[in-house]
Amino acid sequence: MPQRLVFTGRSQEPRGRFTEELRRLRSERGLSLRDLAKEVGWDSSQFSKMESGRTLGGPEVVQALDQFYGTPGLLVTLWELAMADPLQFKEQYRRYMELEAEAISLWHYGGGTLHGLLQTPKYARELLAAGGTKGELLEQQVEARIGRQNLLEGDDPPAFRTILSEAALRTSLRDARAWREQLEYLAVAAERPNVTLHVVPFGTGLHGLMSTEVTYLRLLDGRTVAYTENDVHGELVEENGKVERLQRTYDAVRDLALSPAESRKFVLRLLEEEPCEPSI
Template structure:
């Protein structure tokens, strides 16, 4: 179908309409631009959403969510788009750049390792670990940390963080074990409704196979008071890696002696934490304090 070039052309393909402004709007977030590009190529191939859904192995609602910029696509969806469109890795590469562009440079190597890990062992002191944050919680965290940045930049960072959950949807996802100090549950991020939603999400996440959550209560005393937040990534065929934050930024450590020492510390933290079932009951109790 020929396109009519003009200031505001309108294209109708297979009963779907899209205007040029949808593609060129400068206020679109990176995620929305990705979705607009998927839609642009799909329409250029004269395909309906149901055709792309079939070709990628997802539902029509999933395709719609990606195209509208409301849903961060998975790696599988991006490679499916390249297969259906014949774009030779274009959308997969765009997805990687979308993700990396919204992470600090020092954090990108960690994200790449996280996707390959067999176990993710996390200890958090005051803030819920990124992989288990809700969108509203992450939004509040990033806005507090970047008060003068644009909404587009904040949205991009939130989307990149939420996408990290996709690793848990793999055919063989990593085992996730998260230990939270009670301060994570008590630090009021974003207000009562945001915290209530965040704690609900923790309980829901813990119901999934392969995810264990534990809480170290204030009553445990000094057991975790000296610790900083950190994550240990274990792999089937390579040594364990430590990621931790300090005032200079996050750092990866592969030194065997350091990693072994932190692993021992993690075992002690788990020993001082409430058992998983009691931990979930504790989370549910704190949640009611935010929104009865």
């Protein structure tokens, strides 16, 4: 079973970090570019261009490499960072993305939106578009975000817990069918053994995360870091005292939430409320 990789910080430039990891993984396997092409199915010239940085390739080839090397989500995450406009991804978020790829467990609270690891392509597209992302960059970021969901699959996926405000589940997409697909996807995801879903229903009162989206990452070295964000600001929190205070707040919110079984039933009831699409 492949071990999760710890980032060394050798390269902080996203494109360079991505190409460096491609070269390292192939070198560790003792493969030539031609050998790699035979194993994965793309032309060796494609891998040569990717490793030299002349091209970054597309999400399909990067996902295939993640599967081949046994690094679910790692290369897709680095590819997303390399593809992104630097103005769109601040340094702290880049660092968070790297840490997400190596995390052994993740805890999330969403007051208004679903975590990217649980989004359907249509949900991700509408959410990113609402934030101002357009055109080719929008499609690239949607593909990369969906590709990151490989992190929750495979032989050794991290544990993932999400606490969702009812508001996040009542804020539907413009397309009724797309919203139904998102709720169905969430209900199925909640059945995975490594995924735990909690819902905080309306009427439970005020709590300490009302205006904050937060994700906690437990890392291989035993540390826990947190990433908090709102509509205009994101912050990577690594100082132990601050992380501990945030965790106590998270635990208090979890105490207000429905159990995993009740939470999944809650999502299923929402599906029953959604109008059925007429047959054609």
